[in-house]
Amino acid sequence: MPNIAVVGMGNWGMNLVRVYNQLESLYIGCDMDPNKIHFMRNHYHNVKFTDSFSEILNDRKVDGIVISTPSPTHYELARKAMLADKAVYIEKPMTLDSGEAEDLVALAENKRLPLMVGHLLRYHPAVHKIKELIEKNELGDIYYIYSQRTNLGTIRKDENALWSFAPHDISVILYLLGSEIDTVSARGGAYLQKDVEDVVFLNIQYKDKTMANLQLSWLDPYKERKFTIVGSKKMVTFDDMQHTEKIRICDKGVHKEPGYVSYGDSLTLRFGDINIPKIDITEPLKLECQHFLECIDKNKEPDTSGRDGVKVVKILEKAQTSMQQNGHPVKVSL
Numbered sequence: 001m002p003n004i005a006v007v008g009m010g011n012w013g014m015n016l017v018r019v020y021n022q023l024e025s026l027y028i029g030c031d032m033d034p035n036k037i038h039f040m041r042n043h044y045h046n047v048k049f050t051d052s053f054s055e056i057l058n059d060r061k062v063d064g065i066v067i068s069t070p071s072p073t074h075y076e077l078a079r080k081a082m083l084a085d086k087a088v089y090i091e092k093p094m095t096l097d098s099g100e101a102e103d104l105v106a107l108a109e110n111k112r113l114p115l116m117v118g119h120l121l122r123y124h125p126a127v128h129k130i131k132e133l134i135e136k137n138e139l140g141d142i143y144y145i146y147s148q149r150t151n152l153g154t155i156r157k158d159e160n161a162l163w164s165f166a167p168h169d170i171s172v173i174l175y176l177l178g179s180e181i182d183t184v185s186a187r188g189g190a191y192l193q194k195d196v197e198d199v200v201f202l203n204i205q206y207k208d209k210t211m212a213n214l215q216l217s218w219l220d221p222y223k224e225r226k227f228t229i230v231g232s233k234k235m236v237t238f239d240d241m242q243h244t245e246k247i248r249i250c251d252k253g254v255h256k257e258p259g260y261v262s263y264g265d266s267l268t269l270r271f272g273d274i275n276i277p278k279i280d281i282t283e284p285l286k287l288e289c290q291h292f293l294e295c296i297d298k299n300k301e302p303d304t305s306g307r308d309g310v311k312v313v314k315i316l317e318k319a320q321t322s323m324q325q326n327g328h329p330v331k332v333s334l
């Protein structure tokens with residue numbers, strides 16, 4: 001089993017520590033905050049902890065470094081880790097600049113090291129189920145997708161709600177619909193801190209007219225984690241706040257009858273059955289961590305590779321530009 005170092009043991013890093021420990025791969029934890037180290041030492045007695053990133057770089061027993069520090073630090077830490085010949089996992093967003101993300105991809109290729117980005121939902125069994133439905137053409141042509149990722153908190157100051165939340169939804173949309181995006185447009189509102197948008201509405205327009213719309217907010221009365229996919233044959237919802245019954249496949253649609261004179265008369269609404277498929281309820285984070293371990297073991301490219309990370313960062317950059325131009329559509333080339 002590869003030896004993992006988790007760097008950054010804050011709110012999210014604690015989960016990575018927990019899961020790698022369950023998988024018996026947690027070798028060392030690192031944080032610059034002594035209080036975090038003290039807390040972790042009290043919980044994990046057989047694991048080493050350090051406040052020194054260099055100690056991890058110089059430790060030949062470390063095979064992979066998991067970076068869960070604030071996003072402005074991702075690039076430098078990942079670069080140093082790969083220069084020390086370690087496989088790297090970076091939490092989302094991969095970087096705050098697509099040029100830096102591309103640099104990391106080139107370095108990983110040059111060093112032949114696995115570089116993985118923490119696009120967690122790509123490891124969610126429900127997302128795999130939706131992909132399967134699309135591939136089997138059970139939904140027909142996909143007209144549009146919308147996602148809702150809202151909550152009250154966690155309010156960040158280093159990045160806005162777009163950069164904090166959208167990587168999850170964008171990575172799923174790219175997986176389901178592909179990369180042939182024409183434009184993005186986004187509008188946001190900064191109510192709590194100057195120039196840090198708390199709420200963002202992002203619209204992604206595909207070249208074939210398929211559309212995706214993302215609602216992102218940490219200033220909302222309700223926690224929602226939901227996707228709705230509307231196809232020409234069927235419609236699907238994926239509600240991650242449900243413990244069971246996360247996916248509902250609705251046999252609903254509008255059939256266009258050929259040969260009618262009046263357009264209104266030619267449309268027939270269909271309200272069919274709602275099917276709730278059984279899906280695996282394994283924690284997606286566990287599946288994600290297992291995948292990183294497998295990529296290190298077999299030295300293979302992760303499903304959420306550095307290249308996927310670059311695409312997501314490029315879309316975020318264009319969306320940010322659009323937001324600064326009051327929602328003007330901005331061309332995307334991935």
Ligand SMILES: NC(=O)c1ccc[n+]([C@@H]2O[C@H](COP(=O)([O-])OP(=O)(O)OC[C@H]3O[C@@H](n4cnc5c(N)ncnc54)[C@H](O)[C@@H]3O)[C@@H](O)[C@H]2O)c1
Nearest residue numbers: 008009010011012013031032033068069070071091092120
């Ligand atoms: N995949 C997900 O669902 C998910 C959810 C939440 C956060 N995240 C991501 O995880 C990352 C961390 O977020 P968080 O909420 O845990 O942040 P946080 O601020 O709670 O924790 C960050 C930790 O990193 C430490 N740190 C900062 N710089 C360091 C350095 N150079 N060396 C060692 N330690 C350092 C800090 O002391 C802190 O303990 C971010 O990239 C965030 O976007 C992912």
